[in-house]
Amino acid sequence: MSAARPVERVAVLGAGSWGTAFAKVLADAGRDVVLWARRPEVAEAVGERGENPEYLPGVRLPDALRATADPVAALEGADAVVLAVPSQTLRANLAAWRDALPADATLVSLAKGVELGTLARMSEVIREVAGVTEDRVAVVSGPNLAREIAEEQPTATVIACVDHDRAVALQHACSTGYFRPYTNTDVVGCEVGGACKNVIALACGLAGGLGYGDNTMATLITRGLAETSRLGVALGADPQTFAGLAGLGDLVATCASPLSRNRTFGERLGRGETLEQAQEHAHGQVAEGVKSCSSIRQLAARHGVEMPIADAVHRVCHEGLSPRVMAADLLGRQRKAEFA
Ligand SMILES: NC(=O)C1=CN([C@@H]2O[C@H](COP(=O)(O)OP(=O)(O)OC[C@H]3O[C@@H](n4cnc5c(N)ncnc54)[C@H](O)[C@@H]3O)[C@@H](O)[C@H]2O)C=CC1
Numbered sequence: 472m473s474a475a476r477p478v479e480r481v482a483v484l485g486a487g488s489w490g491t492a493f494a495k496v497l498a499d500a501g502r503d504v505v506l507w508a509r510r511p512e513v514a515e516a517v518g519e520r521g522e523n524p525e526y527l528p529g530v531r532l533p534d535a536l537r538a539t540a541d542p543v544a545a546l547e548g549a550d551a552v553v554l555a556v557p558s559q560t561l562r563a564n565l566a567a568w569r570d571a572l573p574a575d576a577t578l579v580s581l582a583k584g585v586e587l588g589t590l591a592r593m594s595e596v597i598r599e600v601a602g603v604t605e606d607r608v609a610v611v612s613g614p615n616l617a618r619e620i621a622e623e624q625p626t627a628t629v630i631a632c633v634d635h636d637r638a639v640a641l642q643h644a645c646s647t648g649y650f651r652p653y654t655n656t657d658v659v660g661c662e663v664g665g666a667c668k669n670v671i672a673l674a675c676g677l678a679g680g681l682g683y684g685d686n687t688m689a690t691l692i693t694r695g696l697a698e699t700s701r702l703g704v705a706l707g708a709d710p711q712t713f714a715g716l717a718g719l720g721d722l723v724a725t726c727a728s729p730l731s732r733n734r735t736f737g738e739r740l741g742r743g744e745t746l747e748q749a750q751e752h753a754h755g756q757v758a759e760g761v762k763s764c765s766s767i768r769q770l771a772a773r774h775g776v777e778m779p780i781a782d783a784v785h786r787v788c789h790e791g792l793s794p795r796v797m798a799a800d801l802l803g804r805q806r807k808a809e810f811a
């Protein structure tokens with residue numbers, strides 16, 4: 472029996488593709504869910520027509536799912552507050568919501584990124600801005616392409632929290648016939664896995680755009696996992712996490728899927744589009760790796776960790792390196808042992 476209080480009322484703040492899909496999971500699991508959307512017309516479409524046409528067109532949302540454009544109304548009485556906004560805006564969004572956060576509610580991050588400037592992980596941003604202890608913060612991370620989950624395709628995920636009982640309460644709150652959450656107390660590892668896989672997916676997209684095939688993809692995935700694990704371990708993560716759903720699982724899904732915004736973004740760059748052109752095609756949806764490649768690279772440098780793929784992605788995105796030269800540079804690095 473878990474000592475944490477049960478999660479019945481949930482506020483999901485952010486009605487993009489993952490916020491909306493995760494709100495659906497919670498509602499399907501029987502929770503009382505209110506989804507906050509920045510734009511009133513999105514809240515109206517979800518609440519009244521049972522659809523979020525911009526982010527998940529054609530997906531029928533549960534009748535029980537309520538929506539509002541008023542964050543205070545969404546937060547009222549919530550046992551858990553799910554933060555589903557992009558990594559680089561989370562600090563400002565949360566600061567605006569801080570005074571309305573219910574006491575003792577679990578704060579749950581869905582975002583996969585590292586903040587520019589501070590180099591903070593999302594749980595660190597949440598602790599700092601909300602002024603809460605680490606046991607109040609949880610992270611959801613895994614191979615969770617929103618569209619597939621909204622279509623109720625079978626998927627597993629990880630709910631990480633240093634307070635195991637809170638993770639169990641959340642696990643119970645979002646278990647459905649198609650969504651299977653596991654618990655983990657390694658918040659650092661899950662966050663590092665989630666943020667880095669976006670950058671590796673950009674690299675896979677770049678390779679795809681250049682016309683390279685599966686050997687190249689497998690090489691990037693495997694060596695990407697190696698550098699992700701190195702960074703995670705330097706930050707105190709459990710190496711085992713990187714063999715799990717929030718590590719290898721999410722990396723494979725994102726690097727392989729045409730649904731991934733990061734992979735797609737990389738592919739466009741690989742085909743010769745500029746950053747601005749690729750951004751235009753993203754239609755305002757976030758490809759987190761484009762910014763996180765820079766913060767991850769800096770974090771790695773701060774801890775003396777080598778991350779050649781993240782470094783190369785940063786140079787392509789922000790320093791004008793051509794994708795073809797990037798590939799040659801990576802292959803031309805000093806020869807070494809695989810597990811050096
Ligand atoms: N879409 C997916 O399949 C998955 C996404 N994630 C992560 O979840 C987080 C949210 O992603 P999505 O829902 O996919 O993003 P999205 O781009 O589909 O939507 C972002 C949402 O945040 C809102 N928002 C609030 N304040 C904002 C601001 N100042 N600037 C921009 N947007 C603002 C937007 O209105 C929108 O509703 C990201 O960190 C992403 O990496 C994680 C797992 C799966």
Ligand SMILES: O=C(CO)COP(=O)(O)O
Binds near residue numbers: 617669732734758
């Ligand atoms: O995090 C994701 C899947 O787990 C979604 O990836 P993208 O943001 O690249 O679409």
